[in-house]
Amino acid sequence: MSHTVEALHHDDGSAVKEIWKVTGILSLLTIVELVLGFVMMRVDDASLRLSIKGGIVILMIAKAFYIVGYFMHLKHELKNLIMTIVVPLALFIWFITAFLYEGNSYKNLRNRYDPYKKAQTEIKVHKSEEVKEIKASGE
């Protein structure tokens, strides 16, 4: 196991080089995320918007990997330590899947069995008129 321990202390130059490399990657990923965000403003198609959102989430996870792996140095720790941190966090896969499914299911059931509520959420509000009304009633 001595080789692993030695790998934790790499020499000065390469460590600083790695920091700047990761900084570049994080900045690049953020810029791509922002570009996708700006592209999404001009897209009206629902399924295309959803796939752009999926792309943004993948980039977000990549950024998280670089921050935890290199800035927090977890990638250079022993495998035991990595596993004791990462394995419990795998619960998130189930949490996210279950809760988002549940939320979506609740929406569909309510829309089906509570038509009044559904109609209420479909009323368009004209903001400028609403403001005028409030002002008028105030006077």
Place this chain on the structure above:
Amino acid sequence: MSTVTATAAPTKLWGGGKSPFNVEYGKLMMWYFLMSDAFTFGAFLISYGTIRFSSNGWPNPNEVFKSFPFAPEGVHAPLVFVSIMTFILIISSVTMVLAVHAGKQMDKNAVVRNLILTIIGGIAFLSCQAWEWNHLHSEGAWWGANPFLNADGTQSSTNFTNYFFTITGFHGFHVFSGVVINIIMLIMTLLDKFEKRGHYLMIEKAGLYWHFVDLVWVFVFTCFYLI
């Protein structure tokens, strides 16, 4: 014979007398604290996602977060201000790594320099957030008050503002405590506490916390401003 030596080496790691994780006790506990904190933030964000998935409409973040300091009223600059906040936090994370690295080299001046830069970055981020909160509040948004309409023009519930202020507030509080921790680290460095101890492991622990704050912002930024 070779298999015997291969299995003998890892057992030595768990043979007692030293940390099987090859890290100091405090650093390991910091990792476990951050893991529990990740579950707290995860619970907040998943709750937000669940409510959003159960709603028929939701405000368009590009219509809500479109302002910029000192810009004329009614300017439409979505994502611009929040991307500046994101880069401030990324850069302050980089200076923190450099401080941790300098600590490993026992380079006190570099530690002090990079810690000061990190603290400035943290204060800059908090100032940006204070401006944004103040601006949204002046538009009528607060806990229990949502002046924004859904993207499809229907009436929005207060869920949007409640979640926004709670989660960015909780994150902002983490940034604030991170800045306080970094200031304490700076004072301890200036008082030569770590020089006397012979190591800068404390800076590494503070660094882990600071990177975690940056990590959470990656998720908050994506969930509230981009998606």
